[in-house]
Amino acid sequence: MKKIEVKEVDFYYGKFHALKHISMEVEQNDVVAFIGPSGCGKSTFLRLFNRMNDLIPGSRLTGQVLIDGRDIYAPGVEIDRLRKEVGMVFQRPNPFPKSIFDNVAYGLRVNGIRDKSFIAHRVEEALKGAALWNEVKDKLKASAFALSGGQQQRLCIARAMAVSPSVLLMDEPASALDPISTAKIEELIRELKKEVTIIIVTHNMQQAARVSDRTAFFYMGEMVECGETKMIFTNPSKEATQNYITGRFG
Amino acid sequence: MRKLFEKIVQWVLTGSGFVTSIVILLIIGFLFTEGAGLFRGRVIEEGYVLALNKENPVSRLTAEQIKGVFDEDIANWKEVGGPDLPIETFRLEDVDRYFSEEELGPQYERAGEAIVGWVEEHPGAIAFVPRVMIPEEADLHYIEDRTISPAEVFAGAEWFPTATPAPLFGMLPLLAGTLWVSLFAILFALPFGLSVAIYMSEVASERMRSILKPVIELLNGIPSVVYGFFGLIVIVPLLQQGFDLPVGESGLAGSIVLAIMALPTMITVAEDAMRSCPRSLREASLALGATRWQTIYRVVIPASMSGITSGVVLGIGRAVGETMAVLMVTGNAAVIPTSILEPLRTIPATIAAELGEAPAGGSHYQALFLLGVILFFITLVINMSVEYISSKNK
Numbered sequence: 309m310k311k312i313e314v315k316e317v318d319f320y321y322g323k324f325h326a327l328k329h330i331s332m333e334v335e336q337n338d339v340v341a342f343i344g345p346s347g348c349g350k351s352t353f354l355r356l357f358n359r360m361n362d363l364i365p366g367s368r369l370t371g372q373v374l375i376d377g378r379d380i381y382a383p384g385v386e387i388d389r390l391r392k393e394v395g396m397v398f399q400r401p402n403p404f405p406k407s408i409f410d411n412v413a414y415g416l417r418v419n420g421i422r423d424k425s426f427i428a429h430r431v432e433e434a435l436k437g438a439a440l441w442n443e444v445k446d447k448l449k450a451s452a453f454a455l456s457g458g459q460q461q462r463l464c465i466a467r468a469m470a471v472s473p474s475v476l477l478m479d480e481p482a483s484a485l486d487p488i489s490t491a492k493i494e495e496l497i498r499e500l501k502k503e504v505t506i507i508i509v510t511h512n513m514q515q516a517a518r519v520s521d522r523t524a525f526f527y528m529g530e531m532v533e534c535g536e537t538k539m540i541f542t543n544p545s546k547e548a549t550q551n552y553i554t555g556r557f558g
Numbered sequence: 559m560r561k562l563f564e565k566i567v568q569w570v571l572t573g574s575g576f577v578t579s580i581v582i583l584l585i586i587g588f589l590f591t592e593g594a595g596l597f598r599g600r601v602i603e604e605g606y607v608l609a610l611n612k613e614n615p616v617s618r619l620t621a622e623q624i625k626g627v628f629d630e631d632i633a634n635w636k637e638v639g640g641p642d643l644p645i646e647t648f649r650l651e652d653v654d655r656y657f658s659e660e661e662l663g664p665q666y667e668r669a670g671e672a673i674v675g676w677v678e679e680h681p682g683a684i685a686f687v688p689r690v691m692i693p694e695e696a697d698l699h700y701i702e703d704r705t706i707s708p709a710e711v712f713a714g715a716e717w718f719p720t721a722t723p724a725p726l727f728g729m730l731p732l733l734a735g736t737l738w739v740s741l742f743a744i745l746f747a748l749p750f751g752l753s754v755a756i757y758m759s760e761v762a763s764e765r766m767r768s769i770l771k772p773v774i775e776l777l778n779g780i781p782s783v784v785y786g787f788f789g790l791i792v793i794v795p796l797l798q799q800g801f802d803l804p805v806g807e808s809g810l811a812g813s814i815v816l817a818i819m820a821l822p823t824m825i826t827v828a829e830d831a832m833r834s835c836p837r838s839l840r841e842a843s844l845a846l847g848a849t850r851w852q853t854i855y856r857v858v859i860p861a862s863m864s865g866i867t868s869g870v871v872l873g874i875g876r877a878v879g880e881t882m883a884v885l886m887v888t889g890n891a892a893v894i895p896t897s898i899l900e901p902l903r904t905i906p907a908t909i910a911a912e913l914g915e916a917p918a919g920g921s922h923y924q925a926l927f928l929l930g931v932i933l934f935f936i937t938l939v940i941n942m943s944v945e946y947i948s949s950k951n952k
């Protein structure tokens with residue numbers, strides 16, 4: 309069974325047809341990169357997987373999105389359970405105005421976990437998993453805002469990983485960071501893929517080529533093509549993809 | 559030409575800034591000098607003396623004791639440290655009851671002698687008379703006059719600014735009244751204001767909000783006398799019936815009216831603070847599986863705490879300084895309140911009600927200015943705490 313299956317999805321912001329008839333599949337523990345010019349619907353598509361678009365009034369979806377074979381838009385699906393299963397990292401680091409520890413523990417606490425030693429254990433694991441533990445282990449009580457931008461983003465990754473999701477969505481996670489922090493995030497993605505299935509939006513094609521197994525190219529709300537990253541970058545089947553990756557537009 | 563114009567504009571701006579600062583400083587300076595004048599004033603009314611029989615050893619009385627003596631609450635000299643003698647008081651107003659017209663003379667020219675004679679005959683006598691009426695050769699004993707001390711003003715429990723021979727300027731009842739009313743106003747306004755702020759910022763639909771917000775802001779523009787009127791007509795009778803009180807005008811009525819008046823500020827400032835909590839933080843919380851309510855109380859409220867506190871403190875500021883509405887509904891009894899259901903009196907209400915009657919430059923007048931200074935300090939502290947709170951969480 310595929311980890312994720314998207315079947316003939318159309319998505320609307322009011323009257324605006326933002327995603328047009330998209331179908332795709334994602335294998336367990338793959339890293340899938342979404343590329344395409346800005347405004348083509350990458351973020352919109354990504355946010356379908358944890359139903360973040362539900363917050364937007366007037367938005368509407370047709371078609372099916374299955375995770376582990378279950379339709380996440382079916383009636384009766386508990387959205388908070390879904391979001392625990394499908395974590396998300398945003399474009400700009402967005403730590404809470406709380407301590408480093410409380411940031412990572414947040415997801416556990418809102419999911420009703422009270423056991424202090426378990427929380428402490430998970431926080432440590434998550435910070436280690438995000439390659440941040442050595443930098444912050446002596447100042448867990450310090451405010452998250454005291455960290456650098458790159459550290460904050462890794463903190464956000466740790467925060468998302470602390471609740472043990474099986475899918476991690478990343479929306480241009482390195483676009484606000486310097487090259488060194490970016491490299492760290494990319495390395496992290498290669499590590500994390502052992503545990504989770506990752507979908508990453510990026511406007512940086514080298515990044516897509518470096519970290520992903522498969523790549524999907526979006527254009528004007530359509531998924532033009534989706535295939536193995538190597539194929540997409542060396543021998544795309546569509547002309548639009550060819551034009552985009554060779555930098556002729558976008 | 560343009561250069562000149564810009565220069566002029568610059569002068570005008572500098573000038574207005576300068577003038578404004580000077581005016582503010584002048585007002586504060588004025589308050590302080592007038593207020594401080596109280597402590598140069600004398601306990602006994604200007605130009606009068608308190609004359610005793612020369613056998614009576616008492617020579618010091620506090621203002622409160624003087625009032626007690628003349629109100630006949632104190633009936634014996636031993637209560638104020640003198641001999642065991644009943645006190646007999648004499649006020650100039652009573653002169654006709656003590657002496658016949660012959661004794662006084664047609665123009666009262668012999669009144670002085672008559673009074674002196676009376677005091678000399680009565681060992682327990684105390685007479686409140688103008689100094690000029692007493693002949694120089696009279697052999698009497700006088701109560702020492704002194705300046706009003708800060709202790710009896712700031713720690714005094716009785717406010718009788720028009721009492722004779724010695725007015726009492728104890729400000730505790732007014733201070734207590736102000737604090738009680740404000741405290742209860744906050745107690746009422748806080749839960750209500752916060753709930754409305756949360757509702758408006760987090761729950762209400764955009765449509766609902768676009769109706770509610772202007773309505774609440776409108777409340778801010780209603781003159782306070784209208785609130786007072788509403789309080790008098792609606793709240794006061796309700797309280798009187800509800801609690802079975804002799805009078806409905808009470809601290810509670812004042813607090814309720816003030817709470818209503820403080821709400822708009824509290825709501826608008828707190829709501830603005832919560833709405834300015836970044837969308838990215840809410841999304842981060844939701845994306846971790848938090849429910850909407852968990853997001854509100856674990857992220858939105860803590861993140862906008864400084865703004866919420868500012869709103870609350872600004873609301874309090876309004877309550878503390880409010881005059882008219884409180885004056886109308888609190889009953890204005892200058893006693894230290896023991897219960898919020900009793901009438902009480904606040905500092906602003908006192909100033910507004912009494913300044914018109916206080917003779918300019920007199921002790922009463924200066925005491926009212928001193929109250930103004932106290933009020934100024936209370937609001938100063940409130941404003942500084944707002945500054946502090948909102949700068950801290952930046």
Ligand SMILES: Nc1ncnc2c1ncn2[C@@H]1O[C@H](COP(=O)(O)OP(=O)(O)O)[C@@H](O)[C@H]1O
Nearest residue numbers: 321324326345346347348349350351352353364
């Ligand atoms: N909340 C929204 N309401 C209406 N239109 C939106 C909203 N969010 C995005 N869009 C529109 O949907 C299209 C796709 O946006 P997005 O998914 O953010 O693109 P990308 O992430 O590829 O840059 C854009 O044309 C954008 O203007």
Ligand SMILES: [Mg+2]
Nearest residue numbers: 350351352479
């Ligand atoms: Mg985007």
